[in-house]
Amino acid sequence: MPIAIACPAPTGAAKGGVRAAPALDAGDTMEATLRALVDATPTATLLFDAGQRVHYANPAARVLARLCAPEKGDRPLERVADWHPELLSTGALHLCSLHGSWSGEVILGIGRGQHKILLVHLSRIGPERFGMTVRDITQESVRESELHARNAELEVAYEKLQGAQEQVMQSEKLASIGQLAAGVAHEINNPIGYVNSNLSTLQRYISQLFSAIQSYEAALAEGAGPAATDAIRQKLDLDFLVADVPQLLSESREGIDRVCKIVRDLKDFARKERSEDWVKADIHRGLDSTLNIIWNELKYKAQIVRTFGDLPPVECLPSELNQVFMNVLMNAGQAIKDQGIITVTTSVAGGRVRIDIGDDGEGIPADVLPRVFDPFFTTKPVGSGTGLGLAISYGIVSKHHGTIDVSSTPGQGTLLRIELPIEQPR
Incomplete structure (x- = not known):
């Protein structure tokens, strides 16, 4: 705390009613220096006894007295209560006597609905002597309140921005699915078509089998011999039915599995994840799932070459990474x-996984390359692209504490590299 000077008993009165200490001996330079230091400090400093009679007050304390009671002007300042009746409570003085010191904030009303917030520190400096420093922190408290209010406003704005960002991401994701809808419908329609055809054929086969069973029963009831049963077998072509029915069922099951996989991948892709849904996921499954969804857009123009390394599960938001993979793969297909x-x-590099997606398409001009991750920037014709795909991908990868980089040579192709940490930083 600022130093409170213990002085000999008062002999006279100083300006404002505070009794001044007697003149110091010329040789007592240390005490004179300390006294000058306390007089010069901007922190109000008082020295008083157990009866709260003030023995010393520095100039800053006299300024504080005018601030605490501006309507009273200059007045005798002989006791602590002369500064303000509520400046020093008996409880604070008692605690200081017990523990040697006490600190706290004191709010004083100064009239006209105004108040002062003071930081008060008490120290026991002798059996009957106490020192008190008082600092006006009203403006600091006002600034702190304003800072809290601004922080609250920023938090609200951030929440709104985050909500808007999530809506944009979800809209872009659904827009991507909308663009793929025709291709996905085609991919689903093919297996559904031959499953429907197989079910019609299977229905006819079952009818034939039921007829064969009825004919066998009738022949056996009449005691017919092997020649009659062979004739029934040849008439209904039972040997062919026995061979073809399992094949029909196998093809139908394969088609249904294909449809189920597409629907499941669409569901995983379109799902809106909450921010806390961080899970350990298989990156290869995400890549395969994404390729399955967009396969109809790629299969007529591109051969997909997978070179998968041995990857550990990665802590991530799987559906958001799938959106990144889809944006990059669609761009690669459109470049061809x-x-x-x-x-x-x-592959794995240190504590990170690396996903490289390349194409041998047209490439990106050098002057365009630095802008590919800018929001709304696109080289596609007007109406055929939003310019948000790679910008959103960049945001998602950054959210995963990863990096995404692109390199390209016009006329030779483009390589986009994504690196993600295996474990998210805590």
Whole structure:
């Protein structure tokens, strides 16, 4: 705390009614220096006895007295209560006597609905002597309150921004599914078509089998011999039915599994995840799932070459990463005009997994390359792209504490590298 000077008994009165200490001996330079230091400090400092009679007050204390009771002006300041009746409570003085010191904030009303907030520190400096420093922290408290209010406003704005960002991401995701709807419908329609055809054929086969059973029963009841049963077998072509029915069932099951996988991948892709849904996920499953959804967009122009390394499960938001994979793979397919190759390579580098997606398409000009992650920037014709795909992908990868980089050579192709930590930082 600022130093409170213990002085000999008062002999006279100083300006404002505070009794001044007697003149110091010329040789007592240390005490004179300390006295000058306390007089110069901007913190109000008082020295008083157990009866709260003031023996010393520095100039800052006299300024504080005018601030605490501006309507009273200059007045005798002989006791602590002369500054303000509520400046020093008996409880605070008692605690200081017991423990040697006490600190706290005191709120004083100064009239006209105004108040002062003071930081008060008491120290026991002798059996009957106490020192008190008082600092006006009203403006600091006001600034702190304003800072809390601004922080609250920023938190609300951040929540709104985060909500808007999530809505944009979800809208872009659903827009992507909308663009793929025709292709997905085609991918689902093919297996559904031959399952429907197989079920019709199977229905006819079952009818034939029931007829065969009835004919066998009738022949056996009449005591017919092997020649009659062979004739029934040949008439209904039972040997063919026995061979073809399992094949029909196998094809139908394969088609239904194909439809189920597409629907499941669509559901996983379109799902809106909460921010806390961080899970350990298989990156390869996400890549396969995404390729399955967009396969109809790629299969007519690109050969997919997978080179998957041995990856551990990665802590991530799987559906958001799938959106990244889809955006990058769709861009790779659109970069290929006629026929080409898209490579998908995964590996582990240190504590991170690496996903490289490349194509041998047209490439990106050098002047455009730095802008590919800018929101709303697109090289596609007006109306055919939002310019948000790679910008959202960049945001998702950054959210995962990863990096996404692109390199390209015009006329030769483009490589986009994604690196993700295996474990999210805590």
